[in-house]
Amino acid sequence: xxxxxxxxxxxxxxxxxxxxxxxxxxxxxxxxxxxxxxxxxxxxxxxxxxxxxxxxxxxxxxxxxxxxxxxxxxxxxxxxxxxxxxxxxxxxxxxxxxxxxxxxxxxxxxxxxxxxxxxxxxxxxxxxxxxxxxxxxxxxxxxxxxxxxxxxxxxxxxxxxxxxxxxxxxxxxxxxxxxxxxxxxxxxxxxxxxxxxx
Ligand SMILES: [Zn+2]
Numbered sequence: 001x002x003x004x005x006x007x008x009x010x011x012x013x014x015x016x017x018x019x020x021x022x023x024x025x026x027x028x029x030x031x032x033x034x035x036x037x038x039x040x041x042x043x044x045x046x047x048x049x050x051x052x053x054x055x056x057x058x059x060x061x062x063x064x065x066x067x068x069x070x071x072x073x074x075x076x077x078x079x080x081x082x083x084x085x086x087x088x089x090x091x092x093x094x095x096x097x098x099x100x101x102x103x104x105x106x107x108x109x110x111x112x113x114x115x116x117x118x119x120x121x122x123x124x125x126x127x128x129x130x131x132x133x134x135x136x137x138x139x140x141x142x143x144x145x146x147x148x149x150x151x152x153x154x155x156x157x158x159x160x161x162x163x164x165x166x167x168x169x170x171x172x173x174x175x176x177x178x179x180x181x182x183x184x185x186x187x188x189x190x191x192x193x194x195x196x197x198x
Contacts (some may be wrong), residue, residue, distance in 0.1 A: 008146030013089035
């Protein structure tokens with residue numbers, strides 16, 4: 001069984017000092033680097049939005065960050081502007097070992113749709129291509145770590161389990177935003193989908 005480590009969105013804007021900082025987001029970087037040695041494949045994901053992206057509160061008159069809106073593909077949390085393509089905020093944390101990455105998957109680059117999951121955009125239909133990459137490499141077992149537990153890690157892990165991968169989320173190497181109970185909901189949703197929380 002070939003194992004891949006999927007490192008979700010360990011980017012400056014999700015770390016302390018960033019535009020959408022996840023508390024403790026930088027604490028996990030060195031242990032993620034160490035975990036890379038235990039996996040045959042390493043994939044990094046990178047949130048990668050054009051400026052004016054539809055997931056930004058600033059793109060909607062009268063809306064504030066963390067408001068909810070209805071998009072054609074379903075409800076969407078509005079975020080502060082973050083991870084704008086080519087900016088320092090969108091860059092990986094400086095201490096993350098990006099040299100070890102076999103593959104970098106960018107997501108959220110279409111203006112009208114967000115993408116929490118590494119596998120599908122938020123319409124749950126449009127693939128990112130990661131499934132095909134993993135399958136053609138014979139990878140069946142995934143370890144997921146990164147930011148944020150209750151959004152991009154959660155959506156990625158649930159999609160991977162639905163696609164039939166054997167998925168473990170290493171909770172000690174994730175950090176959460178936890179908006180109104182979103183962490184607890186994510187944990188039970190992952191367990192229901194067959195994800196192992198380690
Ligand atoms: Zn984003």
